[in-house]
Amino acid sequence: MQLLFQLILLHTAWEMGSGQLHYSVQEESQHGTFVGRIAQDLELEVGELVPRMFRMVSKDYRDYLEVNVQNGILFVNSRIDREELCSQSPMCTIHLEVVLDKPLRLFHVEVEITDVNDNAPVFSASEEILSVAETTQPGARFPVEGASDADVGVNAQLKYKLSSTEYFAVEEKMNDKHSKSLVLVSKKPLDREEIPVHHLVLTATDGGQPALTGTVNLEITVMDANDNTPVFNQSVYRVKLLENAEDGMLVIQLHAADSDEGINKEISYSFSKHVSSSVKNTFSIGAETGEIRVKGKVDYEDISLYDFEIEAKDKGNPPLLGHCNVIIEIMDMNDNIPEVSVTSLLESVPEDSPLETVVALISVLDGDSGTNGQLRCSLQPPGLPFKLVSTFKNYYSVVLDAPLDREQVAEYKLVVRAEDQGVPSLSSSSSFVVSIGDVNDNAPTFAQPTYTVFVKENNPPGAHIFTVLASDPDMAENALISYGMDEKLWPLSSYISVHSESGKVYALQPLDYEELKLLEFQVSAKDAGLPSLSSNVMVQVFVVDENDNSPRVSGPKESPILLVVPVVAGQMVGKIHALDSDSGYNAWLHYELHEATSGPWQVGLYSGEISTTRALDAAEGDGVSHSVLVLVKDHGKPMLSTTATLTVSLVVNAQSSHTDAHLSRTGGSPKSLADNTNIYLIVAICSVSSLFLLAIVVYVALQCRCQPKEAVMYGPGTTTLVCASEVGTWSYSNRHSHLLGGVAGEAGAKSDLMVFSPNVPVFAVNGEVGNATERVPNSAGEIYLLIMAHEKVKKVFLVN
Template structure:
């Protein structure tokens, strides 16, 4: 369907306005988003005459704006899951400006989720080994399905195929995750039935719903008949962000009434935990102590829920699970960030002063005075910063460039934040700008030296046998790449068929046997040409004298 305007907010203060639209993801290119002229109550002709411009921003690639009509359209595929993950709301922003008077418009487009992803299990099948004396009510976690959609379109429920021994329990976590568990409701008997085959279906809440299945094979074994038991079903802890590595989070305690290896417990982080969480926390398998082993950042996550399992050493092993909820307390620890929202790593050497090289966005995730930033570059470079508006700068060329003088620049953006700390937090970002060559240098002949008659005259004997080498024209070009690829051409000669010039090496050779009727002196006009567009060239005239003495330069 067509996108619809969900809200319209006009703020006349500071000559700015904000419009909000909402569209579903995955619209085709050219799909209508909104009409800024209509929604602002502005005449289209007036809008076009005011030089409507799209300000460079990280989200401008997804939309195009007809500056004559004010119509905003989708210009690139929008995948909500790729943009915002599983955040409940997803927004893209577009900044527009007009002149005379200068006014800014901030377009906020909410991207609505569509049910374009089914829930998917990590694999098509899973195998469990459960011993026949497992206690009724024992739980066996199954790897959950993942659905990148959000809201009702994401994973909602699981269904277990009909069977005599197991029921399904779905464990809901505080972050909205749903984890399936098989619950043993009727005792197993390996001698009666050694294998059970079940099918677990994950289903989302879309209309129509999407689903996927995983086959579960359960092998019933004999042996160890008591699983470990934690002294509480869940644990809680609170840490400040940036806690030192090795900080103790909590010490778990589980017991097993079995003896020997069947009662020997090992602790580990459950496979339900993300790879990122396992980089932050570690558990001692012997003591059950959970400690910090990575960086805790309040701005990244305010709470962590760690799933822990305790396994005994019996055969087969038995396990129990518990949750540890870790709350993170914020401290002032954020240095300013530099984000290149638009950057060209190469720049033509004929770029005029004032050419925009990059658009830089600076931000500090702290708030208030702690989040104020300033940005500058070294005054020794041929670049300058122009502040476009709060938190955005443009990097411009300040002088003419010459690749033959300097072929590349390392530009460092120094960002300072006045955050009340002592000293203030700072950051810097280095970018490499390569100067692209223009064909502004003609080839130069190094040999023979032009202007000296003796240097451009060469003698050969009448008995010289082809293809004897007479001399070689050597030239160089200060440009690079194709602009420095040289070729040599014999464009004029007293006898065009008597001599040849190698196209790439510049070697001049006699092409045939000399005749008594041949002239005793021959002028050769050799042109050295580069491969630029347009090409530049240099010419040199050589004189070849036919004498009885052998060739000498």
């Protein structure tokens, strides 16, 4: 078990370090200088760098380095000056972030910039003047300003050499572990009268290869008289000072003493002439008191340690100097707010992006040190589909943590908050917006699965009868919808057209209820996305009948009838047979005599039977020939009509004459004989009528029992048309109906009552949509009763 635990720890450590690379390159390298085979070192194939969107991100390091994606080599892209980049820092490193997609991988690369000896030692002045008392003893030391070298390491290690002289030598001494100081050492007593001024050359040589040098001329004047120099009670003064100290605050008070008497004992304090301007701008010293006070801004992040010389000069002639070192260590305070930098990698994140997709890179910096510079980062507000992942030290990545849906949220405002560990804690935040890119993941949808439209027949060609409308929650071309129907469905395409942009449905030609009662077809809505998505909706177009067909009389309109007289009152002479191709009230016919017709005639209102109103007898003065003009009308609006003419000729029955003669001979009664004849005629007529009615009833019963329902080829259910006439008789309708593919029969009795499949949520007349739905309970289920009232025509639709 212990061995397994050690193996797990070793694997975890290897995984954490597997994403880091370290290279080094010398400063001032030429463009194209090889740095490293980054693709090979990251175990990547060169051919996958471009497909996986290999890219390198660096902050504040411009374009010093670049990667050739063709061979995976990291090379120098522009001049790198280590001194400009890192100043005097012993370690100069460029941090790079390498990002690859599909799948996402992040690597941190450190490139160390090594120093080259490109800076020679430099003295602050070309000449330095010193005054040395003639009484100076061998071994006396005089501070001399050393040279500075902008390089680091061995290239900045300086050695000094003084031009040949027997009076002086140059030495370096350690004032403290923090710094060195350069002194001029007297080797033998000076004789002003022999050599009043010594001219020497001090040479500084660095440790680079090849070595570089710098020189300064020393002019040493030998002064006579005052032979005791002021002496400080400490050679080195150390003090700690909090940063942001108030102006005028006392840092330390120095004290020096002089063994001389009188004016040679009076001392004044001042900064050594070698002290830098930054020290003089930050501190001041009292010339008489030796008090060092804060003068300017003290900032740990600018300078954390001040090391400078103070000289005490007496007022002798010549004056003598004493020196000491003051070391002021600045203590850090939590006075720097963390800095948050956000680099967005994508303008918009596609809503189908996989989890762990990198959205942005975050870097945080704090100028403080210790716990004051330790940072905690968080992503706000909580609950968003993103998370913050630490990649290296103060570098983070914002990655996708949950699926996205642009239709729910189109963009997210993220806030990255950084907080340090100081007391009190300081924090800052940076916000950025992540836009969600649309993908075509929603098909167009219709408001309802089926549309039912009622259109009056005889519409003008190209009339707009209805509009289908679909919606798509996507955006741009993904939400651009075009409508259409299968143009290959003939003859449907010759009747109906759908506008591709507006969804308007047009009737290409006038619809005729007598030829076509129902059109059922699918309209598709298709978006412009890639790939395109689509959906369909069923549209049922019912043609509404108009009174556009006049009644027509079967057979010739003028019929001659021979009527044998005498005739009893109410005897049926003939019958008008008429049909109307319309339906319902438009096809309900009634008969009446024309006003021009006179005589003993009447016609059945609905039967069309012509009968006598009184007994006829040619012997009593009734004319021989009669013309009966019958007017046939329907119940439509406007009412249409036609006429039929019957010519009735009265004929005297020869047998009747013969019978009269016989009766006169035998003395019998002609009236009793006529009565017997009429009885026989009535019995015969009733028998024939009964047989005719019985045949009709049997035929209707057989038809209702055996005739199959007419089915619509396209649609979710079947459609059956049942007719109920106004006079109370029931029959199946002989339909003229295109069922998306043919004609179903000849015109006959028309339908007032239609039973059809249940998808009828709305209806429209001439393109205007409305609701007229009443919910009616039924023991066998539920029946929806839709009543459409148009003019005087009432149609009842029973929907299971």
